[in-house]
Amino acid sequence: MLAEDLPHGTIRFGCQLLSVELDHFTNFPTLLLSDGRKLKAKILIGCDGASSVVAEFLKIKPKKVFPACAVRALTYYPNSHGFAPEFVRTHGNNAVCGRSIINENLVFWFILLPGYPQDSELESDIFKNPERIKQMALEKTSSFPKETIEMIKDCDMTSLSLTHLWYRPAWEILLGTFRKGTVTVAGDSMHVMGPFLGQGGSAAMEDAIALARCLAHKIHGEIGLEGKEGPRKEVEEAMELYVKERRMRLVRLSAQAYVTGLMLGSASMIRKLLLLALIIVLFQDPLHHTRYDCGRL
Ligand SMILES: Cc1cc2nc3c(=O)[nH]c(=O)nc-3n(C[C@H](O)[C@H](O)[C@H](O)COP(=O)(O)OP(=O)(O)OC[C@H]3O[C@@H](n4cnc5c(N)ncnc54)[C@H](O)[C@@H]3O)c2cc1C
Known part of the structure; x- marks a missing residue:
């Protein structure tokens, strides 16, 4: 099956992504779809949830239960x-x-x-x-x-x-590689977390705003598939900035969601109190995360 099966700019709905590979010549991602076709992409943003194929391509460690x-x-x-x-x-x-x-x-x-x-x-x-x-x-x-x-x-x-x-452990978010070339991840594919703070979806929206802003600031004009430098380099820089901007926010959120989940699930009152004390020591104000400002587009 040739990669040229689907012209650039084609949108495929209701079609599963099976795998991603890098084109040897252009180094841009090629997507293998469940209908057997291949799609060449200039930019790939994996927002395919907790069981992300794009996260797998980026070799992000598997999520934990x-x-x-x-x-x-x-x-x-x-x-x-x-x-x-x-x-x-x-x-x-x-x-x-x-x-x-x-x-x-x-x-x-x-x-x-x-x-x-x-x-x-x-x-x-x-x-x-x-x-x-x-x-x-x-x-x-x-x-x-x-x-x-x-x-x-x-x-x-x-x-x-x-x-x-x-969930993805906070230390894996701290150390993980969330970009390769012009491929990155956002939302649960990057930072799935237990819903104990009710922040997973909100964090996904913050990702979207941060990524759009970084791309808009860096890219001016068309992204050529053939070019090795130029706009491609700008996309890579924009994605790098995005990952850098999001990392510590997500480390904190994931850590807090994890400890809060342990606390809520604990049957022992002593353990509950110890975990609450840990939350207060680590995060001071347990509602601080709700006042985060991800900035404007
Ligand atoms: C019980 C529970 C309660 C929650 N409560 C809250 C809350 O109160 N507030 C909050 O902010 N968050 C909450 N969350 C978390 C929130 O649901 C997630 O963080 C959010 O849905 C993540 O969005 P996403 O777009 O990254 O992933 P998803 O919502 O999982 O979307 C991923 C999409 O990708 C598609 N997809 C997956 N694999 C492929 C593939 N291979 N090819 C093509 N498409 C694919 C899926 O069909 C899906 O449409 C809760 C979660 C749970 C489990």
């Missing part, structure tokens, strides 16, 4: 839910429920279940069984407010899922 699971779903309220437009987190029975409204009728929610499921037989069955996921969610939240229980009972079964939680 956090000892917790999360149930996620949407609930539709035909006559409006009446909730205030705020993110609400409820704790109890060693579980955490988060609720965020999407519009007047639609609500997104999740339940974090520390250490669950540990049993491999249970694992293989329950992940594909929405009825069992719902039943488990209801058991875990039986002591929660009535509106939470109703929200779970009335959820859209097609949106219901149980997922493992993944």
